[in-house]
Amino acid sequence: MPDTATLTFHDKLVAARDAARGLVTITTAQKNAALQAIADGVRGGIERIVPANELDLANGRDSGMSLGLQDRLKLDQPRLEALAQAVEQIIALTDPVGQTVRGSVLPNGLSINQVRVPFGVIGAIYEARPNVTIDIAALALKSGNAAVLRGGSAAQHTNGVLVEIIQDALESAGLPRASVQTIDEFGRDGAKQLMRARGFVDVLIPRGSASLISTVVNESTxxxxETGAGVVHIFIDESADEQMAVDIVRNAKVQRPSVCNAVETVLVHRAAADRLLPGVLQALRESDVTVHGDEGVIQLFADAVPASDADWASEYLSLDLSVKLVDSIDEAMAHIRNYTTGHTESIITNDLHNAERFLAEVDAAVVMVNASTRFTDGGEFGFGAEVGISTQKLHARGPMGLAELTSTKWVVRGSGQVRS
Amino acid sequence: MPDTATLTFHDKLVAARDAARGLVTITTAQKNAALQAIADGVRGGIERIVPANELDLANGRDSGMSLGLQDRLKLDQPRLEALAQAVEQIIALTDPVGQTVRGSVLPNGLSINQVRVPFGVIGAIYEARPNVTIDIAALALKSGNAAVLRGGSAAQHTNGVLVEIIQDALESAGLPRASVQTIDEFGRDGAKQLMRARGFVDVLIPRGSASLISTVVNESTxxxxETGAGVVHIFIDESADEQMAVDIVRNAKVQRPSVCNAVETVLVHRAAADRLLPGVLQALRESDVTVHGDEGVIQLFADAVPASDADWASEYLSLDLSVKLVDSIDEAMAHIRNYTTGHTESIITNDLHNAERFLAEVDAAVVMVNASTRFTDGGEFGFGAEVGISTQKLHARGPMGLAELTSTKWVVRGSGQVRS
Structure with a gap:
């Protein structure tokens, strides 16, 4: 059993590429057996995982890690059980590899089929969230990809043990240990090299803060x-139903404020403000939401605090909401254009023309009419898995399923055809 | 009529983004009217185009431009007519914008549809080929995108006139002039800025030499x-039919040697070399092909010149071919793995097991059995247009049609749904 932890960075990339080659042709049954072995390994590995995790936590406390980060770093028995179950859910997903996307027989008799194939090697860069180690490894494996993981020095001991457990599981299922590797031991330099590893790494997925994602986007070849931030807007149009506005805004802000599809700014048509805003803001107050309002909002709702320019660009991820009055759908769409992160934008309206304009003209991964922005989610969309929500326009946009972790190739079958 | 040629670089990016916003919602009829005006303008503009082109050609001759580059730069009446006809062919293509890729109604009644939308602004960087100016502008417009073109200083005068003609055509069709712009006047610095124009340019397409593409890939944020080079292989397996081998190799090498889907290396199973190679190489000799062979090839075919290591990595784009004997399909696939550019790889065989192994294990945009590699082409695949052949794995792989110049967005229609 070669100990991949003693390999150089270049050795690990070569090993990943070699492992990926073997993963292209394995069966779904083999992948699922490996995934089950990983789930079992996570459950059975608690006595190795928790001490390593406590070491990382102790180091974090010593270096002044915030309580929020400490909480995200922590693994205990219930969290490990949830991680194992998440892996078992991935077993239940359809294997995208081998699916035919489109195909035809050309007039000359050539059969051409575009089929899904693994990317090869997926790189992931994330921060102090050891659950991502298991999550990305399992999703990569199910889609036939090898994974090279950079999980951050703050979780290095935890990730080291988790990757050992994954590699033992892979080996027990007859798959190469190098199918999943960590490069945490190479520190920041390893992350930089990973971003430049063209020819070894086929696609890189950053998960974490806006600054981490921005660094990867700017430095990676x-x-x-890009799975990005969500400065998500809801525009309450003049014709909106009051109860619907109350229900959707409350749901979009309060149900889970810490996630990217939660609403951050509500725009309200001035002509409907008297009728609609008191009810909406009252409902938010009852849910302990702090409203950051412009002047018009503060006149209607004395509990609002004044919004600054920074509020309109804020992804609060908390029980805060910025609220602004606008004179028209055009002003609403102009505001969204200035501040959108291209994630999810929703209109509440009963006006068909305005609904269609909003859907057609607003440029975001998901545009909605009369629905809570919280529905932008792979699970809700029926993809089964939560691979992330892409805010870029190339390859994948919006909630990503396993299919978005694959590429395609064209398979051409002939009987001697030549081109005339 | 604002003269966009006097704008700053930043002004042009802002203008492109604004123009792109308007293009999202125009009808196919409007796009086609603008395209027809462009075709008419190219035909009618010969007296403005040719003098500008002759100026570029004179400058090229003075600065020692190669005859091949001078030929690619040159525009005359037949070439302008061909360009106008190419634009008219794009009119005939199906507009991808608005197509529904997939959709469903969720259990809660939410209707979700993934529909094709324009990227927004497409950037293109290419070299001394003014036909690309018309080509990319027309493809971008048909797919609803604005275009920012950097065509190189060697074609600057030609491109300047072509873009003026395009802009006049756009204006006559009621579309913003800034839908198509050139940034040639900003020189190399403009190309660099274009590669860094995140937030203004949604996707960048380099067209040209391997070094140009590599620069763009490495420096662009x-x-x-990537529409890349083709070091294309054909493996003649032990069981190959001799006549089929002769026909396919000759077609793949000779029919149009200067293009990326022409074969550059033929690998021959050693056990079939005596039977197959003389016929194949004789046919190539009759077509004036120079064979660069390894030792075994030279023993069988005295006219071959010795192949060096560099030959195996060469995209000749000429009547040269490297030929090598291999002991097995595994050796053939290992050679391909070392030298492939991921474009097209073909096997000639009558062995079902080997055919399936080759199709499954070789990692390229297009893999073939018993067919000429020259079929890797958007036109041949039935896409109608030649947008290029992608050799990357993200977003598009292989021949690209108009659909590959679009992104998607999810359109969600509800009636007040909230998430529980």
């Missing part, structure tokens, strides 16, 4: 799938 | 669609 490997193609990146 | 804007997502790139």
């Amino acid at each position: 490997v193609p990146v799938i | 804007v997502p790139v669609i």
Whole structure:
């Protein structure tokens, strides 16, 4: 059993590429057996995982890690059980590899089929969230890809043990240990090298803060799938139903404020403000939401605090909401154009013309009419898995399923055809 | 009529983004009217185009431009007519914008549809080929995108007149002039800025030499669609039919040697070399092909010149071919793995097991059995247009049609749904 932890960075990339070659042709049954072995390994590995995790936590406390980050870093028995179950859910997903996207027989008799194939090697760069180690490894494996993981020095001991457990599981299922590797031991330099590993890494997925994602996008020569921030807007149009406005805004803000599809700014048509705003803001107050309002909002709702320019660009991820009055759908769409992160934008309206204009003209991964922005989610969309939500326009946009972790190739079958 | 030629670089990017916003919602009829005006303008503009082109050609001759480059730069009446006809062919293509890729109604009644939308602004960087100016502008417009073109200083006068003609045509069709702009006047610095224009340019397409493409890939922070080189292989397996081998290799090498889907290396199973090689190489000799062979090839075919290591990595784009004997399909696939550019790889065989192994294990945009590699082409695949052949794995792989110049967005229609 070669110990991949003693390999150089270049050795690991070569090993990943070699492992990826073997993963292209394995069966779904083999992948699922490996995934089950990983789930079992996570459950059975608690006595190795928790001490390593406590070491990382102790180091984090010593270096002043915030309580929020400490919480994200922590793994205990219930969290490990949830991780194992998440892997088992991935077993239940359809294997995208081998699916035919489109195909035809050309007039000359050539059969051409575009089929899904693994990317090869997926790189992931994330921060102090050891659950991502298991998550990305399992999703990569199910889609036939090898994974090279950079999980951050703050979770290095935890990730080291998790990757060992994954590699033992892979080996027990007859798959190469190098199918999943960590490069945490190479520190920041390893992350930089990973971003430049063209020819070894086929696609790089950053998961984490806006600054991490921005660094990867700017420095990577490997193609990146950007899973970005959500400054999500809801526009309450003049004709909106009051109860619908209350229900959707409350749901979009309060149900889970810490996630990217939660609403951050509500725009309200001035002609409907008297009728609609008191009810909406009252409902938010009852849910402990702090409203950051422009002047018009503050006149209607004395509890609002004044919004600054920074509020309109804020992804609060908390029980805060910026609220602004606008004179028209055009002003609403102009505001959205200035501040959107291209994630999800929703209109509440009963006006067909305005609904269609909003859907057609607003440029975002998901545009909605009369629905809570919280529905932008792979699980809700029926993809089964939560691979992330892409805010870029190339390759994948919006909620990503396993299919978005594959490329395609054209398979051409002939009987001696030549071109005239 | 604002003269966009006097704008700053930043002004032009802003103008492109604004123009792109208007193009999202125009009808196919409007696009086609603008395209017809462009075709008419190219035909009618010969007296403005040719003098500008002759100025570029004179400058090229003075600065020692190669005869091949001078030929690619030159525009005359037959070439302008061909360009106008190419634009008219794009009119005939199906507009991809608005097509529904997939959609469903969720259990809660939400209707979700993934529809094709324009990227927004497409950037193109290419070299001394003014036909690309018309080509990319027309393809971008048909797919609803604005275009920012950097065509190189060697074609600057030609491109300047072509873009004026395009802009006049756009204006006559009621579309913004800034839908198509050139940034040639900003020189190399403009190309560099274009590669860094995140937030203004949604996707960048380099067209040209391997070094140009490599520069764009390495320096661009804007997502790139790489249309790359083709070191294309054919493996003649032990069981190959001799006549089929002769026909396919000759077609793949000789029919049009200067293009990326022409074969550059033929690998021959050693056990079939005596039976197959003389006929194949004789046919190539009759077509004036120079064979660069390894030792075994030279023993069988005295006219071959010795192949060096560099030959195996060469995209000759000429009547040269490297030929090598291999002991097995595994050796053939290992050679391909070392030298492939991921474009097209073909096997000639009558062995079902080997055919399926080759199709499954070789990693390229297009893999073939018993067919000429020259079929890797958007026109041959039935896409109608020649947008280019992508050799990357993200977003598009292989021949690209108009659909590959679009992104998607999810359109969600509800009636007040909230998430529980």
